[in-house]
Every structure is written in C-alpha cells, then in structure tokens.
Amino acid sequence: MNDIQASEQVWNPLGYKELYRDLFKRHLTRQEHLLSKKRPVGWFFSFHPSELIYVFDVVSAFPEQYSAYCAARGSSVDLIDTSIAKGYSHFLCDYFKTTVGSIVEPEKATKPLMPKPDFIVDSRALCVGHHEMAEVFAKYYGVPRYTVNYPYWTPDSLKNVDELTKEAEWAEELYVEYTTKRLHGLIEFMESVAGEMDEDKFKEVFKKSEKTSRLLVEILNMMMAKPTPGSQREIGDLVFIAFFVLGSDYAYEFCHRAYQLIKDRVKRGEGVSDEKHRLLTFGIMPWHSLSLYEYCEKLGATFPVNLYVNASVHLVDSSKPFESMVRRSMHFTNATYDMLDSVVRAAKKADIDAALLLENTGCRITSMIIRPLADTLREELGVQSLILEAPQCDARAMPLERAKTQIEAFLESLS
Amino acid sequence: MLREPFREFYNIFSRKERLREYRKNGRKIIGTICNNVPEEIIHSLGGVPVRLIGEYENTPLANSKAPSWMCSYARGVLEGGLSGDFDFVDGIVGATTDDTKLHLFSAYRFYVKPSFSYMVQFPYVNDELSFEFFTKELRRFAEKLSSFLSTNFIDERLEKSIDVYNEFRELCEKLEELRRDDAPKITASEWMSLMLASNAMLKEDFNSMVSARLDELKEMDGMKDYRLRIHLSGTDFYHLGLLNLLGECGAVVVSDDLCTSAGYYSGFVEGTDIESLAKRYMGCTACVMTAHPGKLSVEERLNFIWQRIDESGAEAIVILKDRGCEVCGHQCPWIVMESELPVLVLDLDFPLSVEQYRTRIEAFIEAHGGG
Ligand code: SF4
Numbered sequence: 001m002n003d004i005q006a007s008e009q010v011w012n013p014l015g016y017k018e019l020y021r022d023l024f025k026r027h028l029t030r031q032e033h034l035l036s037k038k039r040p041v042g043w044f045f046s047f048h049p050s051e052l053i054y055v056f057d058v059v060s061a062f063p064e065q066y067s068a069y070c071a072a073r074g075s076s077v078d079l080i081d082t083s084i085a086k087g088y089s090h091f092l093c094d095y096f097k098t099t100v101g102s103i104v105e106p107e108k109a110t111k112p113l114m115p116k117p118d119f120i121v122d123s124r125a126l127c128v129g130h131h132e133m134a135e136v137f138a139k140y141y142g143v144p145r146y147t148v149n150y151p152y153w154t155p156d157s158l159k160n161v162d163e164l165t166k167e168a169e170w171a172e173e174l175y176v177e178y179t180t181k182r183l184h185g186l187i188e189f190m191e192s193v194a195g196e197m198d199e200d201k202f203k204e205v206f207k208k209s210e211k212t213s214r215l216l217v218e219i220l221n222m223m224m225a226k227p228t229p230g231s232q233r234e235i236g237d238l239v240f241i242a243f244f245v246l247g248s249d250y251a252y253e254f255c256h257r258a259y260q261l262i263k264d265r266v267k268r269g270e271g272v273s274d275e276k277h278r279l280l281t282f283g284i285m286p287w288h289s290l291s292l293y294e295y296c297e298k299l300g301a302t303f304p305v306n307l308y309v310n311a312s313v314h315l316v317d318s319s320k321p322f323e324s325m326v327r328r329s330m331h332f333t334n335a336t337y338d339m340l341d342s343v344v345r346a347a348k349k350a351d352i353d354a355a356l357l358l359e360n361t362g363c364r365i366t367s368m369i370i371r372p373l374a375d376t377l378r379e380e381l382g383v384q385s386l387i388l389e390a391p392q393c394d395a396r397a398m399p400l401e402r403a404k405t406q407i408e409a410f411l412e413s414l415s
Numbered sequence: 416m417l418r419e420p421f422r423e424f425y426n427i428f429s430r431k432e433r434l435r436e437y438r439k440n441g442r443k444i445i446g447t448i449c450n451n452v453p454e455e456i457i458h459s460l461g462g463v464p465v466r467l468i469g470e471y472e473n474t475p476l477a478n479s480k481a482p483s484w485m486c487s488y489a490r491g492v493l494e495g496g497l498s499g500d501f502d503f504v505d506g507i508v509g510a511t512t513d514d515t516k517l518h519l520f521s522a523y524r525f526y527v528k529p530s531f532s533y534m535v536q537f538p539y540v541n542d543e544l545s546f547e548f549f550t551k552e553l554r555r556f557a558e559k560l561s562s563f564l565s566t567n568f569i570d571e572r573l574e575k576s577i578d579v580y581n582e583f584r585e586l587c588e589k590l591e592e593l594r595r596d597d598a599p600k601i602t603a604s605e606w607m608s609l610m611l612a613s614n615a616m617l618k619e620d621f622n623s624m625v626s627a628r629l630d631e632l633k634e635m636d637g638m639k640d641y642r643l644r645i646h647l648s649g650t651d652f653y654h655l656g657l658l659n660l661l662g663e664c665g666a667v668v669v670s671d672d673l674c675t676s677a678g679y680y681s682g683f684v685e686g687t688d689i690e691s692l693a694k695r696y697m698g699c700t701a702c703v704m705t706a707h708p709g710k711l712s713v714e715e716r717l718n719f720i721w722q723r724i725d726e727s728g729a730e731a732i733v734i735l736k737d738r739g740c741e742v743c744g745h746q747c748p749w750i751v752m753e754s755e756l757p758v759l760v761l762d763l764d765f766p767l768s769v770e771q772y773r774t775r776i777e778a779f780i781e782a783h784g785g786g
C-alpha cells in the first residue's frame with residue numbers, strides 16, 4: 001500500500017493534541033515565572049522523582065525531552081555531529097550527543113535552550129547513561145550533582161511485578177532501604193540548593209501525583225481495549241507526563257481530561273482506525289518521524305501496547321512516598337530479562353498479533369532487550385516481530401520511506 | 416612474537432586447560448564480567464573466579480542476539496557463552512558499573528542459562544551510607560554464592576583469600592617496575608599475556624608461577640631502542656596484535672589504566688574482613704563510575720592516570736577507544752582535553768585490522784618520539 005492509499009484510510013485520534021498544547025503552555029508559564037523569581041534550575045532525567053520539582057519550586061530541564069524537541073525541530077543531527085567532532089563516540093545514545101552538542105554549540109540548537117543548570121540530579125533507575133551524562137554535564141557547568149542509585153533488579157531481588165502499576169509481590173529490603181536513604185539524601189541536597197522543604201507541600205504534591213498516576217495507569221489499560229482506541233502519536237507523549245511533570249496540577253488536569261476522552265471512546269467501541277493487526281511496540285520513539293505511527297494506524301496496524309510508555313508509569317501511594325519513588329524503578333527495562341514475563345502477560349491481555357520493535361542505536365537499554373523480547377514473544381505467544389534500526393534523534397539512520405516499506409512488507413507477511 | 420615464559424602464560428589463557436582441570440577436581444568456575452567483582456569472596460568460598468574474556472575475530476552468534484555496535488568485550492563474552500566455548504563456566508557474576516555490563520549479564524543469563532548468577536549492586540557514591548550498604552551487599556553476595564557452592568562463609572578463609580590477592584597485587588607492582596625500567600624488560604603484548612593468564616587460573620597458582628620466574632624476568636634483555644614511552648588508556652582491551660604494532664612502531668608501553676590490567680590489580684585490601692574488601696572495591700579510582708561526594712568519577716580517573724604517568728615516566732598517551740565502549744565514549748574527550756602530554760586516540764573497530772593504524776601510530780611517534 002502506498003502513501004496515498006494509507007492517507008485515504010480512517011484515522012481517528014483521541015484528540016489529545018489540544019490537551020498537550022495546554023499542558024506545555026502551562027508548564028512553560030510556570031518555568032518562566034520561577035525563572036523570573038530566580039529560583040534555581042535543576043537538570044533531571046527520566047525516572048527521577050519528579051514530584052520534588054514541585055515540592056521545591058525549582059525550574060526543571062530535561063536533557064532527554066529537550067533532545068527529542070531538537071529532533072522534532074530538525075536540529076539534532078547537527079548537534080550530534082558537533083558532539084562527535086568533540087570526540088564523543090558515535091555509539092552513545094542520541095540524547096547524550098544532542099545535549100552535548102547543544103552545550104558546546106548552542107547557536108546550532110533549537111530555541112529556547114534549556115536554562116543553564118544550578119544543579120543536576122542523576123539517577124540510575126533506567127540506565128548508567130544518565131549517570132554518565134550527568135558527569136559530563138556537571139563537568140561542563142561546574143555545578144553540584146546528586147546521584148540516586150537504584151538497584152538493577154534481578155529475580156533474587158524482585159518478584160512478580162505488575163507491568164503497569166509496578167506493584168511487586170516482594171522486593172529485597174536491603175535495596176529498598178538503601179535507595180530510600182539516598183532519596184532522603186536527595187531531599188537534603190535539594191534543601192541545600194533550593195531552601196527548606198515544606199512538609200505540607202510534600203504531602204499535597206504526592207497526593208496529586210497519586211491521583212495522576214492512577215489515571216495514567218487506567219489510560220494505558222484502556223488502550224488495550226478492542227479495537228485500539230487511540231493513536232501512539234498521542235499516547236507516546238504520555239511519557240512526558242509520567243517522567244517529567246508527575247506531581248503538577250497541569251499533569252493531573254491533563255490526565256483527567258485524557259482519561260474521559262479514552263473512556264468515552266472505549267464505551268462507544270470506537271477505534272483509532274480500521275483495525276486489522278494489533279501490534280505491541282517497544283523502543284524510544286523516533287521523535288523525528290512520529291508520523292510513522294499514524295502511517296501504520298492508517299494501514300490498520302494499531303498499537304494497544306507501547307512498552308516504552310508502560311515503563312514510564314507507576315502507581316504512586318501518597319501514604320508511602322518513598323516506597324513509591326523506589327517503585328518507579330521496577331520496570332522491565334531496569335531488570336534482568338526474567339521480567340519479560342510481565343510483558344508476556346500484558347501482550348496476552350492485549351491480544352496482540354505482532355510487534356514493532358525499535359532499536360535505538362547507541363542506547364544499550366532498548367537495543368539489548370529487543371532480541372530477547374522478540375525471542376520471548378515468538379516462543380511464548382507465536383508472535384513475530386519486525387526490528388527497525390531507529391536512533392531516536394538521528395533521522396539519517398532511519399529514512400522514513402525505507403521504514404514504511406519494511407513495515408508494509410511485514411504487515412503483508414502477517415496477512 | 417611472545418618470548419618465553421610469556422608464551423606459556425598466554426597459552427594458559429587461550430587453552431583454558433587449567434580451568435577444566437580445576438573443574439575436574441570438583442571446583443566450580445565462576446565467571447566475572449567486570450573487574451569490580453570482589454573475587455576474594457568467590458575464592459574464599461572455594462570457587463574459581465575467572466574474568467570471562469572471549470577472544471574472537473568475529474562474533475556472529477553474539478551479533479544475532481545483540482547489536483553489532485556493542486563493545487568488543489561484551490560481544491566476545493556473549494560469543495563465548497553462545498558458542499559453548501565457555502562450557503566450563505558454572506556461574507557468572509556482574510556488577511552495575513555500566514549499561515553494557517548490566518545487559519551483558521542479562522543477555523548471558525537469558526541465552527546461556529548458567530546455573531548461578533549474581534549482580535553486585537555497586538554504589539556510585541563513595542560515602543559512609545554507601546559503604547555500609549556495599550558491605551551488606553557483599554555479605555548478601557557471599558550468602559547466595561555459598562548456598563550455590565554448598566560451603567559456609569568463614570572469616571578466616573576470606574582472610575586467606577585476601578592475602579592471596581594482595582600477594583598478586585604486590586607481584587604486579589614488582590612486574591610493573593620491570594616494564595617501567597629505563598630499558599623496559601616486558602613488551603606490551605607480553606605484559607598483556609601475563610594479565611590474561613592471571614584471569615584464567617587460580618591466583619595462588621599464578622603467584623607461584625610468577626614468583627618462580629621473577630628472577631628470570633629481571634635478567635631479560637631490556638628494550639633500549641624505543642622512541643616513545645607511552646601510557647595506554649582504555650577499558651576492557653586485550654588485543655595482542657595492536658600492542659605488537661605499537662612496539663614495532665617504536666613505542667614502549669610503560670603504564671596503563673585498562674580494566675584488563677592496572678584497573679584490575681591496583682589497590683590493596685587494607686584489612687582482613689569484608690568491610691576492608693568493600694572499602695577497596697569502592698575506592699578503586701580506576702573504576703570509572705564511583706566517586707567521592709562532590710567529586711566526579713571522570714576526575715578521579717584522570718587523577719589515577721596522571722599519577723601512573725608520573726610514576727612511569729610516560730611521555731605520551733595512546734587511547735584505545737573501542738567504538739562501542741560507552742565509557743571510552745564519554746570519558747575520552749576529557750582525557751584529551753586535560754592531558755598535558757600528547758595524546759593519540761585510536762578508534763577501534765572490531766574485528767580489528769591492525770595494519771590500518773600503522774601510519775597514524777608512526778606519525779605520532781615521529782612527531783613526539785625521541786631518537
Ligand atoms: S535509556 Fe538509552 S536513550 Fe535513554 S538516556 Fe539511557 S542510554 Fe540514553
């Protein structure tokens with residue numbers, strides 16, 4: 001099927017676009033307000049406890065999100081080249097290279113730039129890449145950095161985790177305790193850069209976070225309905241909420257409205273398109289070519305499960321805030337591949353019939369899991385996977401037309 | 416290229432006969448995939464700690480299960496596991512020191528299914544809280560392994576193992592004097608063959624082999640006709656061909672910070688218990704990930720490098736930058752930026768075709784070498 005035929009197909013997104021526009025506007029207004037009040041700027045990474053950003057009223061910047069923004073606006077390729085010219089390896093992840101490029105040659109980067117950091121919070125709840133980046137950024141700017149070590153979960157330290165809520169039957173006390181103590185240390189660190197913590201505000205933010213997290217989990221649960229109610233063009237951006245602004249008013253309000261939209265859609269039994277294949281997808285989304293999802297959906301290949309988005313959410317229990325912060329790290333991308341069990345359960349529940357897996361060149365996390373994931377889906381569920389090389393910020397390695405051809409051939413083979 | 420006794424050491428590494436022999440005698444072989452795994456614990460429980468190193472030109476099996484741009488070290492280990500060449504390995508132990516090692520551990524477990532596996536959770540901050548945690552983590556590791564090996568963890572045994580490993584470190588320092596000499600007596604590839612052998616046999620056996628040959632080594636002809644004394648920087652590197660080429664071009668390696676060499680043996684355990692062990696492993700400044708509060712690990716590593724350069728009289732640095740190594744990938748620019756010595760960066764693409772580097776090495780030595 002060619003482009004024209006694909007564009008003639010039904011494509012009926014949920015309508016989150018407006019909601020995102022409002023969310024980003026409110027986020028930026030907050031940032032500007034705090035900047036004008038000269039509040040400190042922190043750089044954070046995905047899976048950090050974002051609630052603390054709101055507890056401490058600090059300006060937040062996210063190298064990963066900024067890099068995705070540069071990719072969507074077309075500046076990331078130049079920034080990646082700048083970083084390589086500086087001696088950083090080609091096979092570091094795109095977020096690393098794009099951000100370094102924007103530090104070294106800001107004139108090439110998409111505006112607005114991230115505000116310069118006063119401090120950096122580095123957590124290893126996903127990858128050592130965050131820790132490595134934090135080192136380099138802290139060295140460039142000469143600012144303090146705090147590290148939270150989360151464990152890399154193994155079968156002898158974590159049992160039976162729910163794929164969405166991340167609730168576990170059991171987690172090794174020693175690891176939970178150490179991480180909790182480091183999180184208390186993070187609060188002390190934040191106090192040293194942003195002033196004393198307000199206990200009431202802490203409670204209030206975590207309550208909001210809990211409500212938001214429940215809605216996020218529900219939205220992703222409902223995505224598994226038949227037919228698939230929404231598009232990955234809208235669902236993919238939920239990671240921004242789950243990773244970076246969880247705990248804010250605007251995140252809650254967004255989720256509240258987004259939940260209603262998807263709930264109504266499911267009630268009506270409407271799908272995003274004329275569903276022929278239900279695909280699981282995994283890998284960081286190629287931010288330069290998000291239209292690919294729309295293209296697939298128009299071809300009748302919908303995505304009821306996006307494991308990357310699923311990994312980003314967790315259920316917050318505001319009565320146990322520290323436990324919840326630790327829970328954030330209990331996703332299958334931060335564990336030995338035994339945890340693919342939970343993925344199989346989700347895939348079964350969503351009744352998928354194929355998978356589209358994205359190998360993000362330079363990212364060891366996604367790229368190393370891809371083949372075991374494909375093997376598991378094949379062996380456990382008889383499901384075939386298409387693996388595409390897709391660096392998330394560098395369109396050169398993933399020409400859109402080539403990707404479309406590969407996807408079409410794959411879908412044809414399924415039919 | 417290798418003179419005796421280095422050939423003999425190299426053969427121990429490449430043939431793995433000793434390991435099979437230990438196994439035949441009832442010992443379990445525990446493969447480690449990071450030099451930050453406290454081997455003394457494995458040793459004290461009666462296991463044979465072996466750093467897994469796969470020596471392959473090509474890694475087709477690994478490439479089918481992991482991206483082909485991964486570092487050569489990880490691909491080599493996976494190839495060894497998938498091909499069955501590591502069939503003598505009973506268990507593996509990793510450490511959370513970089514993403515590659517995390518996922519190498521997971522992939523190895525997933526595909527090769529060793530009978531035992533453990534991931535040592537390494538703190539990234541060298542402070543009191545992390546030290547307490549790490550001590551407990553090492554006890555946890557000891558417990559799990561002792562149940563696999565059906566032995567009890569006994570303090571006196573650990574003390575003995577620490578002695579054996581400290582003796583090994585002391586011997587390495589003695590050997591270092593030979594390669595730092597004005598007329599170095601050990602070439603780079605000979606040095607690496609010793610390091611590789613030390614990873615493929617029990618340390619007490621290595622210690623006695625080296626001790627018995629130390630005098631012979633001291634009497635060996637030193638190299639006088641070299642043109643440049645260099646410090647080698649990198650991570651899990653062990654390719655003898657490239658080391659030979661450096662020698663052919665007139666360089667003599669007098670120091671390094673490789674994970675497979677100085678990064679492995681540097682630093683004694685000051686004490687006899689598990690706390691002392693925790694202190695040593697957390698304080699390894701050659702380790703690229705752990706730093707003291709307020710410090711960056713890249714800075715601590717740079718200090719380690721400068722100190723080694725001072726002690727060895729190296730006149731230049733050659734960085735062996737595996738294109739898939741994430742650690743080289745982000746630290747290499749800082750070594751180049753902060754070094755007062757000339758630096759040559761060799762981007763290594765495996766399988767390595769060594770000759771392609773000759774012209775650049777020669778030009779570098781021409782520009783910076785004496786004689
Ligand atoms: S998960 Fe991968 S892409 Fe994301 S920051 Fe870590 S290394 Fe980079």
Ligand code: SF4
Pocket residue numbers: 486487488489513515516650651674737739740741742743
């Ligand atoms: S330090 Fe480099 S070479 Fe060693 S395992 Fe990590 S990425 Fe590979």
